[in-house]
Amino acid sequence: MKKLLLSSIAFVVLLSSCGSKTKGELVGVQGKKWYPEKPHGMELIPQGSYIMGKSEEDQAKVLNAPTKTVTVRSFYMDDTEITNSEYRQFVExxxxxxxxxxxxxxxxxxxxxxxxxxxxxxxxxxxxxxxxxxxxxxxxxxxxxxxxxxxxxxxxxxxxxxxxxxxxxxxxxxxxxxxxxxxxxxxxxxxxxxxxxxxLKYKYSWMDIEAAARAKGKGSRKDFIKQEELEIYPDTTVWIRDFEYSYNEPMHNDYFWHDAYSEYPVVGVSWKQAKAFCNWRTKFKNDDQKSKGAQFVNQFRLPTEAEWEYAARGGIESGTYPWGGPYVISDTGCFMANFKPQRGDYAADTALYTVEAKSFEPNDYNLYNMAGNVSEWTDSSYDPNSYEYVSTMNPNAGSSQNARKVIRGGSWKDVAYFLQVSTRDYEYQDSARSYIGFRTVQDYMGVEENKPLNK
Incomplete structure (x- = not known):
């Protein structure tokens, strides 16, 4: 009986070797070929280093952005702010x-x-x-x-x-x-x-990877899985509450839902709602990938503060604004962005409130309105001293304990100082404003490129 058992095992091993396509060589697991696909409405921001922070005069004297050379990896970024139409797709x-x-x-x-x-x-x-x-x-x-x-x-x-x-x-x-x-x-x-x-509440879960990593094996996986459920409809009352003694009812009544404003940036969305949108966008895409039998894409998310500034600079070293600078008026006498010029003449740049997301000239990474129109949420928490301690590689001061989140780019109601690519500002994560929107990013997977993929 023992000889019969050994013979059977040997026969199985022999069959396995003869039928193997590897010929006994270490060839690795053969998966599907991965072809990077540029997400719809996004631009590839190539990896690189830059000087983060204020190299020009710190007019506000806040001393929160000392210069520091950092490096970021390649990522995709929305070429415009998320529009009312795009956010309505989420709501619907x-x-x-x-x-x-x-x-x-x-x-x-x-x-x-x-x-x-x-x-x-x-x-x-x-x-x-x-x-x-x-x-x-x-x-x-x-x-x-x-x-x-x-x-x-x-x-x-x-x-x-x-x-x-x-x-x-x-x-x-x-x-x-x-x-x-x-x-x-x-x-x-x-x-x-x-x-x-x-x-209209959206419920989802996510895993706090950073907390799990720092726990060093203590606690089970479920201890780091967070459950979220929140109302996702934009707060349209921000148009009234943000400006006392001001008539803005038409914006409150029509801005989000009317087709006239479909291509304008969504506002009245908190940092938490922006994060929920990112989760939904990832799910929405991967549900389609699953139906086609294709491999999942990685998550859409908010940009870190360093990624946002790097993308806003558009490859221009030490530029004051996304177009370089240091002026906000072009050589033809036109304003370069939507903001509050000339001590309160809101309409001098042709817009009283927001403008369509694809307005003015894009920067050299083909990103629109990285200065003005609406300020944008980032994933980073605001600490005035964070530049002193963050890493020089993909820096990010993210903290679930810090409710102050960095916003960047300035808005239609801000003076030119807040349009500068190095100016830092913040808002609380559960706040919604008529002048804050967002755009999303997605990590680039594959061979790192120093130039954008062919379109």
Whole structure:
């Protein structure tokens, strides 16, 4: 019996060797070939070194940006600030997901499925278990309902279009769900009953990698996984609250949702909401990658303060502004950005408030409005002394304990000093302003390039 067992093992080993494509050589695991793909609406910022900080006079005497030579890796950056139209895509995705979830739960409670029509058309995908794969059935049996609602882990049906016209609602159950989505009759006026935006909440989780690394193996993985849930609709009241004794109601009423402002930068978004947008954008892209059987892309995120300044400089050494400087007026007598010139003549640069995201000339990295229009959130926490201790390689002073987050670039309501690429400013992470927006970045994976990829 022992000889038979040894013979069997030898035979298996022999078969394994004969059938191997490696010929016994160390060739590595053969994965799919990775081809870097430039994300839509982004520009590649090549790796490089620059002098971060104020080499020119510190007019405000804040002494928070001493010069320091640093190096950053390659990354992609949005060529414009995130626009109202782009942020509305996020809001509408959250809205639609909430509606589909409510419809699916109601269908489940009523025991209705696709064959029943009406609200049953929006039942969870696992309502018909005969169509589930072995994997989906296993996940349903072992992981669904493991959460606060009891419906976690169940797939929504995105194949069925939602109906928004009240005259076309399929049944009374659909009416019940949609009615609860809108504000009450008592809160509506002029015959307009709008969606209750406080219901538009985005829930996601992320892992605090830095905290996990510093823990040096202490604690389990779940100790560093953070859960977030927040309202994601922009605070449109900022147009009123930011400026007392000023008439800005048209901006409050129309700026975010009206098509006239679709290509203008979104404002009224807090740092936390900007982070949620980054998470959603990553998920939205990778859901599509998964459907195509393609490899996942890495995360979209807010730029670090050093990345933002490096990109704003556009490769110009010691420039005061993204176009070099030191002047804010071109040789043809036109202003180079949207800000508050001439001691309060807001309209001298042709704009009273914001302008479209692709306005004025881009810098040498083809990035628009890195000075003026709206200030931009960065991922970095604000410490006036951070330049003294941050690393010279990809520097970043990120801290979850510091609620002050760096904003850069100046805005339509700021004087020229705040438009300088080296000027630092901050706002609290849960604050929203009519003059703060953001743009996202994504790390470049692959061979580092000192020049942009061919378009």
């Amino acid at each position: 995705w959250v809205r639609d997901s909430i509606v589909r979830t409510k419809l699916a739960i109601l269908a489940d409670e009523l025991g209705l499925g696709p064959d029943d029509g009406g609200v049953g058309d929006y039942a969870f995908k696992d309502a018909d278990t005969t169509r589930l794969s072995a994997y989906d059935k296993y996940m349903l049996d072992n992981y669904s309902g493991m959460g606060a609602t009891g419906y976690e882990g169940r797939g929504l049906n995105f194949d069925q279009d939602l109906v928004w016209e009240t005259s076309e609602y399929p049944d009374e159950y659909y009416v019940e769900v949609m009615d609860k989505l809108y504000i009450s009759e008592e809160e509506s006026y002029n015959g307009q009953r709008t969606i209750d935006v406080t219901q």
